[in-house]
Amino acid sequence: MIVVSDSWVQSLISAIAAVVAVVQPAAPLPPEGGQPPAQVRKAGDWVGSWATAVTEADKTGLSATGVANATLRQVTHLSVGGSSVRVRLSNRFGTRPLVVGRTTVVPRKTMPAATPNVEILQVLPITFRGKGAVTIPVGAEVMSDPLALPVAEDSDLVVSTYFPTATGPLTQHPAGYATAFSAYGEQTAGGGPQYRKVPGMARFVVSEVDVRGTARGALVLFGDSITDGAATPMDKNLRYPDQLADLLILRGVGALNAGIAGNRLLANAGNSGEAAIGRFERDVVRRTGVQGVVVLEGINDIRLTRGAISATQVIAAHRQLIARAHAAGLKAYGATLTPYWASPQYTVGGEIARQAVNHWIRTSGEYEGVVDFEAAVRDPKQPLRIMPGYDSGDHLHPNAAGFSAMARSFDLNLVG
Missing domain, CATH: 3.40.50.1110 (SGNH hydrolase)
Incomplete structure (x- = not known):
């Protein structure tokens, strides 16, 4: 009482x-430093459907050690849907240029969120300025090219990213309350059995998913x-x-x-x-x-x-x-x-x-x-x-x- x-x-x-x-x-x-504040992007018919705020790496764990010759698979839960998607990757808190070898996406409506399983025939690669690979400078982020891919509102989009070389500490979101998965080698098109759960609940590198639609x-x-x-x-x-x-x-x-x-x-x-x-x-x-x-x-x-x-x-x-x-x-x-x-x-x-x-x-x-x-x-x-x-x-x-x-x-x- x-x-x-x-x-x-x-x-x-x-x-x-x-x-x-x-x-x-x-x-x-x-604004700090006397600079004018950043302005909202000219979004046109693009709208953010999912996002997470990123931080520096932890002192221990996968964000601290990074990965090499490995694929990370993460589930993003969309709000609004659309006819096309694009994905933002972040190296805001990295300590070296981040080499991304390949990234794929696949929509998922009914499979449980806590699994890495996807329909392999639906997996599609995304590109960055027309190329599958991209190197993200320290402190920077990149947005993928648009991909014509219908996604439903209140659904999952699974993002798989292959890192061919040692990444160093990874930009992350520590408390994602979502399971991430890792696999050895280039497994961005894998169905799921080759993946294992990453300890903890952090998210890595993926920071936003946009959709083009009616929102x-x-x-x-x-x-x-x-x-x-x-x-x-x-x-x-x-x-x-x-x-x-x-x-x-x-x-x-x-x-x-x-x-x-x-x-x-x-x-x-x-x-x-x-x-x-x-x-x-x-x-x-x-x-x-x-x-x-x-x-x-x-x-x-x-x-x-x-x-x-x-x-x-x-x-x-x-x-x-x-x-x-x-x-x-x-x-x-x-x-x-x-x-x-x-x-x-x-x-x-x-x-x-x-x-x-x-x-x-x-x-x-x-x-x-x-x-x-x-x-x-x-x-x-x-x-x-x-x-x-x-x-x-x-x-x-x-x-x-x-x-x-x-x-x-x-x-x-x-x-x-």
């Missing part, structure tokens, strides 16, 4: 009032582990962005997950990603056909510093993201920070900061719309905590049912 004293409540109210008093609408912050645009879900899908079961696609994607399809809008577990607004965090204000252009603005972004960031800044990061600092960072979105012609939607009472690093000061940030998101009018995730998952009887039926057990991350409640709370009218 949570017991909150009247004095604590009065302190909370006073603190929120103080923050609101000093946090007034401000001029947009200039009106894409919405980026930008955040930390709650957006990334922490505590959801492997290979089930039950993160809140996955469940929201099923609803956005009804409006002809793709959903792109740009969450990274452990991500912060204001601090770089190794394999928890660059600071949100640093990665925003790559993970949001430069996605294909993006029309808007939902920002759910700040709880890690608050809790991991035990409240040393103030609400004013978090709000200033949110304003910078809003300014960058608007400069690129995107709509920005603010998501309220969900409860974290009784989780590690919980403090009263942090709770005051969280409440103040949420008050600003709800009342300032600086975002085009509010996505009230806190209201969706909090316990109405004890609102400082996540509802027990939605709690994954760590009092910070919602479970699959909680993610479902978050998805359902999104007002689809925000995207038209």
